[in-house]
Amino acid sequence: MLKFLHIVLAGLLGVLRDRVTAFDGIRLVDGESKCSGRVEILRHNQWGTVCDHGWDLLEANVVCLELACGLAETVHHGAAFGTGTGEIWLRHVQCSGHESSLSRCAVVLHSNPHCTHENDAGVKCSGILFTPILSLLSPHNVFSAGETVRFSCSILLGHHISEFHLYKHGVSKPVVTQTVEQSLSRVELTVSDIETFQQGSYSCRYSIRGSSPSQQLGSPPSNSVNITVVELLTPQHWYNTSSEAPAGSVLKGHSFNITCSTQQEYPGGSFQLRLIRSNGTVRQSLPALAPSVTFTFPSAQSSNEGYYYCLYRVQLGGRTFVSRESQALPIAIRDPDPVLSPVVISWLVSGLTFVVAVVIIIIVAKVLCNKEKKPSELELETRSCVENTYVALSINKL
Numbered sequence: 001m002l003k004f005l006h007i008v009l010a011g012l013l014g015v016l017r018d019r020v021t022a023f024d025g026i027r028l029v030d031g032e033s034k035c036s037g038r039v040e041i042l043r044h045n046q047w048g049t050v051c052d053h054g055w056d057l058l059e060a061n062v063v064c065l066e067l068a069c070g071l072a073e074t075v076h077h078g079a080a081f082g083t084g085t086g087e088i089w090l091r092h093v094q095c096s097g098h099e100s101s102l103s104r105c106a107v108v109l110h111s112n113p114h115c116t117h118e119n120d121a122g123v124k125c126s127g128i129l130f131t132p133i134l135s136l137l138s139p140h141n142v143f144s145a146g147e148t149v150r151f152s153c154s155i156l157l158g159h160h161i162s163e164f165h166l167y168k169h170g171v172s173k174p175v176v177t178q179t180v181e182q183s184l185s186r187v188e189l190t191v192s193d194i195e196t197f198q199q200g201s202y203s204c205r206y207s208i209r210g211s212s213p214s215q216q217l218g219s220p221p222s223n224s225v226n227i228t229v230v231e232l233l234t235p236q237h238w239y240n241t242s243s244e245a246p247a248g249s250v251l252k253g254h255s256f257n258i259t260c261s262t263q264q265e266y267p268g269g270s271f272q273l274r275l276i277r278s279n280g281t282v283r284q285s286l287p288a289l290a291p292s293v294t295f296t297f298p299s300a301q302s303s304n305e306g307y308y309y310c311l312y313r314v315q316l317g318g319r320t321f322v323s324r325e326s327q328a329l330p331i332a333i334r335d336p337d338p339v340l341s342p343v344v345i346s347w348l349v350s351g352l353t354f355v356v357a358v359v360i361i362i363i364v365a366k367v368l369c370n371k372e373k374k375p376s377e378l379e380l381e382t383r384s385c386v387e388n389t390y391v392a393l394s395i396n397k398l
Contacts, residue, residue, distance in 0.1 A: 023041045023042055023043040023089065023103055024042040024043060024045075025041065025042035026039070026040070026041050026042070026063065026066060026067065026101075026102060027040050027041075027042075027047075027067075028040075028063070028067065028069075028122075028123065028125075029081070029084075030081040030082045031081055031122070031124065032124075033127065034067075034069070035064065035067065035069035035070070035124070035125040035126075035127040036081075036122075036123065036124040036125060037081045037122060037123075038079070038080075038081040038082060038084055038120050038121070038122045039063055039120075039121050039122060039123060040084060041089050041090065041102070043087075043089050046086055046087065047084075047086055048084070048086045048087035048088060048089035049084040049086070049087075049088050049089065049117060049120040049121070050088070050089065050090040050091075050093065050102075050120070050121045051088050051090060051091040051092065051115035051119050051120075051121065052076075052077040052078065052115075052119045052120065052121040053091060053092045053115060053119065054092040054093060054094055055075065055077060055093065055121040056075055057072055057075055057097075058094075058095045058096065058097040059093050059094070059095045059102070059105065059121075060072035060075045060123040060125075061095075061097050062095045062097065062099050062101070062102055062105060063102055063123055063125075064123060064125035064126070065208055066100070066101050066102060067125070068208060069125035069126070069127055070125050070126035070127050070128045070129050070130075071125065071126050071129070071130070072123050072124070072125055072126070073124050073125060073126050074123070074124045075121075075122075075123055076121065076122035076123060076124065077119070077121065077122075078118060078119065078120075079117060079118050079119065079120040079122075080122045081120075081122040082120075083117035083118060083120055084117050084120050085117070088115050088116075088117070088119075088120075090102075090107060091107065091115050092107060093105050093106075093107050094106045094107065128219075128220065129155075129206070129208065129218075129219035129220065130155050130156055130219065131155075131219065131220045131221075131222060131223075132153050132154060132155045132164075132204050132205065132206055132219055132222040133153070133154050133155070133222055133223060134151060134152070134153050134166075134202065134203055134204045134222040134223055134224075134225050135151070135152045135154075135225065136149070136150070136151060136152075136225055136227070137150040137151065137152050137188065138150060140317045140318055140319055141225070141226060141227050141228065141317055142227070142228045142229075142230060142316045142317030142318075142319055143194055143227060143228070143229050143230070144229075144230055144231070144321060145194065145195055145196055145229055145230070145231035146193055146194070146195075147193075147194055148190060148191070148192045148193070148194070149190070149191045149194050149227060150188060150189075150190050151166060151188070151189040151190070151191075151202065151204065151225065152186060152187075152188055152189075153166065153186070153187055153189055153204035153206065153222065154185055154186035154187075155185050155186075155206065155219075156185065161180050161184060161185075161206050161207070161208055162179065162180060162207050162208060163177055163178065163179050163180060163206065163207045164177070164178045164180065164187045164189060164204060164205075164206045165177050165178075165204060165205045165206065165207070166189040166191070166202060166203075166204050167202065167203055167204065167205065167221070168198065168200055168201070168202055169200060169201040169202070169203065169224070170200070174205075175191060175198075175202075176189045176190065176191060189204065194227075194229050195229065195231075196229045196230075196231045198229060199227055199228050199229035200226065200227070201224045201225070201226050202224065202225050202226075202227065203221040203222045203223065203224050203225070204221070204222045205218055205219050205220070205221055205222065206218075206219045207219070228316060228317065230266065230314070230316060230321045231264065232262075232264060232312055232313075232314070232321055232322070232323035232324075233262055233263050233264045233312075233323065234323055234324045234325070234326055235260050235261060235262040235271065235310045235311060235312050235323060235326050236260075236261050236262075236310075236326060237258055237259060237260045237261070237273075237308065237310040237326050237329055238258070238259055238329070239256055239257065239258045239259070239308075239329060239331060240256065240257055240259070241254060241255070241256035241257075241300075242254045242255075242256075244336075245334070246334070248330060248331065248332060249331070249332045249333070249334045250300040250304070250331055250332070250333055250334070251300065251333075251334055251335075251336045252300055252301065252302070252333050252334060252335050252336060253299055253300060253301075253336070254299070254300055254336075255296070255297060255298045255299065255300070256297050256300055256304075256331075257294050257295060257296045257297065258273060258294070258295045258297075258308055258310075258329070259292055259293070259294045259295075260273060260292060260293055260294075260295070260310035260312075260326075261291055261292035262288075262291060262292070262312045262323070263291070265288055265291055265312075266314045266316060267314075268314055268315060268316075269287075269288040269312060269313065269314035270285050270286060270287050270288050270312075270313055270314070271285065271286050271288055271293050271310060271311070271312055272284070272285045272310070272311050272312075272313060273285075273286075273295050273308060273309070273310055274308070274309045274310075274311070274325070275304070275306050275307070275308055275309075276306050276307045276309070277303070277305060277306030277307075278306070288312065288314075300333050301333065302333050304331070304333055305331060305332055305333040306330075306331070307328040307329065307330050307331075308328070308329040308330075308331060309325040309326055309327075309328060309329070310325065310326040310329075311323050311324070311325045311326070
């Protein structure tokens with residue numbers, strides 16, 4: 001029987017509940033700041049008070065958040081901030097704590113109407129908001145350029161939050177702003193196609209709604225989260241060898257070296273030289289103690305012939321990052337030319353033949369020039385010497 005009466009009374013009490021009639025404004029007066037004092041609401045252009053019957057932390061939180069004053073620190077009864085004047089507009093207000101305004105809370109009608117201004121309700125708000133917590137949803141904090149970075153910004157209570165913001169330290173404007181349609185305590189903030197200039201330290205904040213759009217209260221910044229963005233450039237490479245070798249070749253047995261270089265280096269990086277040849281692939285690695293390293297080959301052999309590629313790799317934050325390979329560098333191994341090649345021998349024979357021929361001509365010319373010849377009676381001899389050679393011209397008498 002008692003249980004039945006309890007159910008009936010609970011039902012009647014529910015029927016007597018109604019929504020607070022909307023009002024035009026709310027304020028806290030006679031406190032130490034705008035975020036503490038006696039609760040007053042404006043209705044029909046007249047400020048009135050709220051009865052403290054049923055007034056507790058839930059109702060006080062709604063008032064503090066509506067005024068962008070954080071959350072309630074203490075709840076006050078019995079006109080702790082002095083008695084008000086005018087009408088007592090609200091009696092026995094009951095909020096769940098998630099309402100955006102005191103006008104959205106329920107009120108029990110006809111409940112103990114004997115309220116006076118000695119029962120005016122008050123509240124002292126924190127004036128600040130809880131500090132949010134920022135974390136990475138990814139298991140690592142090092143990313144390649146072009147990847148997506150997902151952050152999580154959360155708070156213990158999510159009343160009246162309007163927006164979440166992600167800030168990069170040193171930048172005044174938020175990198176990402178996420179509007180919240182409902183009262184949430186956690187939101188995901190995403191940065192797509194991250195670039196190297198976006199690496200650094202990040203924090204998040206949130207804003208809460210006031211009683212008007214112009215009333216916004218920003219939270220303190222969260223903890224900091226650092227991220228690193230890795231962008232490995234394609235390395236360059238070239239080779240050096242003896243000057244006697246034709247372009248693109250190395251003489252067998254001669255030394256040569258290949259240098260790999262990059263414009264972007266990270267601590268702990270290394271260069272890898274990859275040789276692709278007809279019978280397989282050979283790899284060598286050297287630590288990147290400087291922007292460039294040199295792979296040395298003291299004596300070139302046929303096994304060193306093929307296509308060489310260079311790449312840069314580094315391990316950061318538990319991840320391995322590898323650059324693109326450089327363009328192929330073809331190197332051929334050639335046998336050195338013999339000391340007397342057929343061409344050289346041919347030149348030597350031709351030169352010697354020419355010298356012998358010249359010597360023979362000179363000897364014959366001298367013999368002819370030194371030979372004496374007597375002129376006959378009927379012969380008129382005329383002699384001339386041109387270039388040590390005498391020519392005899394004979395004229396017969398008519």
